[in-house]
Amino acid sequence: MNATELSLAVSTEAKRLGFLDCKIAPPHLSAEHDEKLRAWLAQGYEGEMTFFHKHGTARNHADYVLPQAQSVIMVALPYWTEGFDLTHSILADSHAAYVSRYAVGRDYHKVLRSRLKQLAQYLSTLAPEGIHRPVVDSAPVSEVSFAVQAGLGWRGKHTLLLQKNTGSFYFLGALLTTVKLEPTEAVNGHCGQCSRCIQACPTGAIVGPHMVDARRCISYLTIELPSIIPEEFRTAIGNRIYGCDDCQLVCPFNRFTPESSEADFQVRHNLTQMSLLDLLAWTADDFKERMAGSPIYRIGFHKWLSNILIALGNSAPSAAIAAAVAPFCQHELALVSEAAQWTWQRHQTPA
Structure with a gap:
């Protein structure tokens, strides 16, 4: 299989495994991403999350985590489980406890990592020479930025990934691989003048x-x-x-x-x-x-x-x-x- 065929096969398998979508990014983000991260850190916006300084802009380069990485496979998995009216009513009740909706179920890290391992096993059947590493908030990888570069969505003004037809209530996972896959194209943002x-x-x-x-x-x-x-x-x-x-x-x-x-x-x-x-x-x-x-x-x-x-x-x-x-x-x-x-x-x- 060539790189284009491999990318298509991986995307098809990812959707069979239940992922909402799957896109492919090259292993390095642009210099612009490095500059934005440096500027963010210079403002002290990271607070006490010192790990951002420990790894710096290396998180924008997949080979920092997986030597000789050639591609970053980005996937999304939805987690929303209730009606918006109920959510708003809980937030309006000062005696009720509000927990962010991504955390009301089981730990998503384990769910996504297990699914990504299955995707890695599938890729190994197509390219046995490859080495793969699943990442779900578990390594210094700029997952949202790689997702943007892959065309999985665009970065909203709140800095989260947005998709036009599905919004933002989903988890992101990354599968780093030494297999060369054909990257997918980035998409244009659609926030416009909205600042809600x-x-x-x-x-x-x-x-x-x-x-x-x-x-x-x-x-x-x-x-x-x-x-x-x-x-x-x-x-x-x-x-x-x-x-x-x-x-x-x-x-x-x-x-x-x-x-x-x-x-x-x-x-x-x-x-x-x-x-x-x-x-x-x-x-x-x-x-x-x-x-x-x-x-x-x-x-x-x-x-x-x-x-x-x-x-x-x-x-x-x-x-x-x-x-x-x-x-x-x-x-x-x-x-x-x-x-x-x-x-x-x-x-x-x-x-």
Whole structure:
């Protein structure tokens, strides 16, 4: 098979495996990508995600992860599982807990990696000499940028990948390979003058088109930041305890979002129907048992607890909440006690 035939065969197999789409990128991103990454880091927008400095622009070059890489196979897998009206109603209920919809099911890393391994096995039957490496947020690879270069979609103003007919609620995976495949063509963006995502961000993290200051982003604050959420952002957090979907929820292209049929992405442990007080009652053992196999597990029980306490500070003033929070004010970890004290103070004048 030549490179074009191999690309077509891989794409066909990827769709048979359940991927929404599959495109091929060359192993190196353009110099423009390197320049943009350097500029982003120069602004300090990465916050405490020091791994960005460790690898720098090397993440824009696939051979940094897989020596002699010749192609990057990019795939997308949808994860959305509910109606938008329900999502908006939960966000509007200050007593409800909101978890970003990508995290209400099983850990997507394992699901995509397993599927990518199957794709690699298939490619090996066509090109036995090849070496392959699946990547799902597991190596320094600029997955969105490679997806853009491959034509899997374009980068929206919120910096996420967008597809015209399917929106943005899908996971990305990459299969690096030493096999030479024919690259697919990039596509034009269709955001135009729309700026709904920028306007919708609760914390003003989208500081300009295609530019996010992670230090202000709720996903960063509730997941990547190991310490307590800074006070200046706590009110804007609302009831979001793990991640945020606001910039995607307002995007016109997500009107076309396909619902996922993947069993692993369906809601586990009623996470879309839990109140903040329900979750506050979980013990460390409850968290360990129920969040095993979930992407939430990696932030740990105490960060989870701290996020919940802060969200409760944004609920309508209530003596019941004050009473529930009070025992945590003396917690041995400042991550928890400071969050509890802040929330307890905000519930001292119940309606």
